[in-house]
Amino acid sequence: MSLAQDHLISHHIKPSVQRLSIMNYLLQNRTHPTADMIFSDLYVSMPTLSRTTVYNTLKLLVEEKAIQMITIDEKNARYDADTSLHAHFRCKGCGEIFDISVLGMETVRVQADERFEIDDMQLYCRGYCKKCKENHL
Amino acid sequence: MSLAQDHLISHHIKPSVQRLSIMNYLLQNRTHPTADMIFSDLYVSMPTLSRTTVYNTLKLLVEEKAIQMITIDEKNARYDADTSLHAHFRCKGCGEIFDISVLGMETVRVQADERFEIDDMQLYCRGYCKKCKENHL
DNA sequence: CATTTAAGTTGTAATGATTACAATTTTAAA
DNA sequence: TTTAAAATTGTAATCATTACAACTTAAATG
Numbered sequence A, B: 001m002s003l004a005q006d007h008l009i010s011h012h013i014k015p016s017v018q019r020l021s022i023m024n025y026l027l028q029n030r031t032h033p034t035a036d037m038i039f040s041d042l043y044v045s046m047p048t049l050s051r052t053t054v055y056n057t058l059k060l061l062v063e064e065k066a067i068q069m070i071t072i073d074e075k076n077a078r079y080d081a082d083t084s085l086h087a088h089f090r091c092k093g094c095g096e097i098f099d100i101s102v103l104g105m106e107t108v109r110v111q112a113d114e115r116f117e118i119d120d121m122q123l124y125c126r127g128y129c130k131k132c133k134e135n136h137l
Numbered sequence C: 001c002a003t004t005t006a007a008g009t010t011g012t013a014a015t016g017a018t019t020a021c022a023a024t025t026t027t028a029a030a
Numbered sequence D: 001t002t003t004a005a006a007a008t009t010g011t012a013a014t015c016a017t018t019a020c021a022a023c024t025t026a027a028a029t030g
Helices: A003-010 A017-028 A035-043 A051-063 A130-134 B003-010 B017-028 B035-043 B051-063 B130-134
Strands: A068-070 A078-080 A087-091 A097-100 A116-129 B068-070 B078-080 B087-091 B097-100 B116-129
Touching: A003 A017, A017 A035, A017 A051, A035 A051, A051 A068, A051 A078, A068 A116, A087 B116, A116 A130, A116 B087, A130 B116, B003 B017, B017 B035, B017 B051, B035 B051, B051 B068, B051 B078, B068 B116, B116 B130
Parallel strands: A087 A116, B087 B116
Antiparallel strands: A068 A078, A087 A097, A116 B116, B068 B078, B087 B097
């Protein structure tokens, strides 16, 4: 029984070959890939795969909260199989996105209680990673 | 002396008519507008304005930290003249973006100290606002 | 199991925000 | 002034994402 299959089923998503493959990719690759990265990488071993299917599947996975969409990169949406409460850092030099654990994020109390019903919270940080800082950009 | 002019000069941006008008718009309209909203609204009283100038100016303003870009909306970038530490809430019903003050956001210590040099931090929340919740979406 | 229906996938074409670029205008400098 | 640099403009290109119609696969019914 694959992790990907369990993950899909527990989020009420019928596991097709394509969905399993995309879900598995995201579980394996914690690099916050774009839809196109996922497509390109899977395409080599699955040449019948369509880009549209990748987009459709990602949308479904996000709707069912099986993964999360990250909008820290203005250009493309990024996807993350880790839906636990953690922050993201994007390096303005190399563009890489890193996970950051945030102490006390649970305790960040948003002054919004009655005004809004919050489903989802994301903390984004931007700057330069160590490597890029040393290589002057 | 206009606020917009002071704001530009203090951020080392040469104040042209177009830049002043865009900066002023953002100081006046705290609605987190898109580039196109800014263009459309200014265009009526400034028919020589170009959409490209709006994009160029917004990019410059962000680079000089005179305003901030918000990527809570996957479709379009939003812009905010308020660069102080505050969070944003986007309603998945009506699409409106609200400011939220966050107690303790300063104290959110990111476990990233030596790994990253953080320039900028943003907290995004998504869900439904009171009005949309009542009107069942 | 045969057949009908629904769900999922595919490829192409459209959309829409943003950027590239070359021409023109405005501002600053010599 | 004349010349050079900076800013603006309009159009065309780019590129991620979505719409859509055709096709395929899976499920449901009898």
